[in-house]
Amino acid sequence: MRKGRMEAFSDGVFAIIITIMVLELSIPHEASLSALLPLAPVFVSYVLSFVFISIYWNNHHHLIQAIDHVDGRTLWANLHLLFWISLIPFVTGWMGENQFAAWPVSLYGVVLFFAAVAYFILTRTLISLHGRDSVLATAVGRDLKGIVSVVIYLLAIPIAFVNSWISFSLYVLVAIIWLIPDRRIEKNLPQ
Amino acid sequence: MRKGRMEAFSDGVFAIIITIMVLELSIPHEASLSALLPLAPVFVSYVLSFVFISIYWNNHHHLIQAIDHVDGRTLWANLHLLFWISLIPFVTGWMGENQFAAWPVSLYGVVLFFAAVAYFILTRTLISLHGRDSVLATAVGRDLKGIVSVVIYLLAIPIAFVNSWISFSLYVLVAIIWLIPDRRIEKNLPQ
Amino acid sequence: MRKGRMEAFSDGVFAIIITIMVLELSIPHEASLSALLPLAPVFVSYVLSFVFISIYWNNHHHLIQAIDHVDGRTLWANLHLLFWISLIPFVTGWMGENQFAAWPVSLYGVVLFFAAVAYFILTRTLISLHGRDSVLATAVGRDLKGIVSVVIYLLAIPIAFVNSWISFSLYVLVAIIWLIPDRRIEKNLPQ
C-alpha cells in the first residue's frame, strides 16, 4: 500500500490540532493590557503544546520518509497516535485555564505519555513491516530519546501533586531534548 | 478524471470531522478530578466516533486505492457519504451530553445507518464505473460486513427506546467487526 | 507555475468551510425529540449550504483539471472566490437561526451572488491565461448556467423582503440546475 494518503490524512489532523488550540485563547471583552494578563497561562500552555505537536509532526515526517510502504496495521497504529494527540488541545486548555494546578498538569503528562507509547508502537509496527535490516531500523536504533521521554513523563505525572511547576519544567525539558531534529533518520536516508 | 483531488478533499473532511469532535469536550473550570467525571460519557462517545470515522477513512482509503479513475457521479456519491459523516460530531455530542439517553442513541444509529447506505452507494457507483470484472468488484464481493452492519443498525435504532445500552453495545459490535481492515481489497490489489 | 498547491490549499479551505458549518448545529441540552425540532431550520440551511459548497468544489475541480498552469493573478482570483465562500457558514447560521427571515435570506443571496461573480472572474482569468482556443475556453463556452444563476440571485435578493420562501426556493432551483455536473468540461477533456 502506498504511504501518500496516510501522510496526507496525518498532515490534516496535525494541522487542525495545532490550530484549533488557539481557539482556547478566548478573546477578552476589554481592550486593556490587564484584560490580557489572565490569558498568560493559557498562552504559555499553548506555546508548549504547539512545540510538542510540532515535534510530533517533525518526527512523523522523518519516520514516514524513511519507509517505503504501509499496511492495514500501520494505518491503525497511526490512527492510535493521532487519537492521543487529538486530546492535547483539551489538556492544554484545562492546564492553562487552571493556572497549572496539580490535576491538569498531571493529566497533561498522562496524554503525552500515551502519545509517546503510541509513537513507539507505530515505529515498531513499521520496523516489523520493513525488516530489522531496513534503513528505518538502523535509523531508529535504540531510540534513547524515546525511552528518556517516557521515563520523564512517568516521573512528572505524580510529581505534579507535590509541585506542578517541577512537572511543567520536566515537560519543557522533554521538548528541548526533542527540538534537535531526529538526525538519526536524516543521516541514514539514502537520498 | 483523476482520483487525486477527491482523495485530498475527502482526507481534509475526514481529518476535520475527527478533530472537531474534541471541541465537544468542554474544558471544566475547576481543576479537580471530580470536575472531569461528568465528561466521562462525552469522552466515551468521542472514542466510539473516533473509531467509526477511522474505520470509514480506512475503508475509503482501501476502496479508492482499488480504483483507477472517477467521474462526476462518483464525486457526488462521495460528497453524499461525507455529508452523513459530517453529522457524526453532532450526534456524538448529543449522545455524550445526555448520558446515552434513548433519543440521542437512536439518532446516532440513524446517522450511522445512512452513512453505511452512502458508502454502499459509493461502492456500487465505482463498480458500475470499473466493470463487474474489475479488481474492485472482485475485492468487494458480496460485502457481508456491510450488510451485517446495516442489519445491526436497523436493530439498534428501535432497541434504544427499550434499553439504550444494548444499542450502544451493538454499535461497539459493528466497530469491532470493522476494526479488522478490509483484507478483501488488500489481498486483491495488483501491486 | 504549477497548479498543485493552489488545488491543495483550495481543497483545505473547501473541506474546512463545509465542515465547520456543522458546529452551528448547537447540541440541545435535553434528550427529547422536541429539543431537536428548533434545530430544523438550522439543519435545512446546513443541507442547502453543504450542497452549494459541494457544487463549488465540484466545478472548481472540473475547472482546474482543464487547465495546465497558473500565475499570480490566478492565485488571487482563487483567493477572492474562497473569501466569499468563507462567508457562507455565517449567512447559513444567521438564516437558520432566524427561521428564514427576510434579511438573512436576502444576505444569503448576496453572498452567493458575489461567490458566483468571483467564480466568473476566476474562469475569465484562467481563459485569458490559456488562450481563447484552449480546452478550457471551449469547455466553458457561453457559461449559460453561470449567467442564469446570477440572474436568479439578483431576483431572489429583493424578493426575500416580499416572501423569503420564494427566495429560498430560488436558491434551491439554482442548486438543482448545478447538481448536474459540468459535462461541458468533462466532455472536452483530452484524457
Add this chain to the structure above:
Amino acid sequence: MRKGRMEAFSDGVFAIIITIMVLELSIPHEASLSALLPLAPVFVSYVLSFVFISIYWNNHHHLIQAIDHVDGRTLWANLHLLFWISLIPFVTGWMGENQFAAWPVSLYGVVLFFAAVAYFILTRTLISLHGRDSVLATAVGRDLKGIVSVVIYLLAIPIAFVNSWISFSLYVLVAIIWLIPDRRIEKNLPQ
C-alpha cells in the same frame, strides 16, 4: 529531504487559520440589519486578516516553489512562521470586538511584526541551504518589501496609542504593497 510534506502541512495550517477567523463573526440572534451593524468592525478586521494570510500563503507558495529541498532547520523555521500566523485570528478578533482600540491594534502590529521576522528567518535559512548563487537567492535579492513592511510595523505599534486609525491605515498600506505578487521569484523561476 523532499519539500512536499512541508508544503502540505503548511497549506493545511494556512487553510484552517484563514477559515476559523470567520467563527469570530458571531451570528446575531435578531434578523434585522441593525443586528448586523455591531459586527462591522469584526468584519473589517476579518477582511484585513484574510488579505494578510492570503499574502503570506502566496509568498510562501512562491518561496517554496523556488527551492529544491528542505532540511530539519527549514522545518522548524517554517513552524516558527506558522506559530505567529496562528495568533492572527486571536488579535483579529480582539481588534474587531473592541472597535480598533489602542491595545488590540498595537498587538495586531506586534504579531504581524514577528510573522514578518519569522518569514525573514525562513528565507535566510533556505538561502543558506541552497547557496548564495541559487535561483532563490537571486530572486529574493535585497528584499526591499520585507524591510519596508517591518519598518512600517515598528511605526504602527506605538502610533496606535496616539491614533489607532493611523496604525490601521499603515497595516492596509503594507497589505497594498504586498498585494502585487512577488514577481522577483516568478521572473527568476527556471520553468
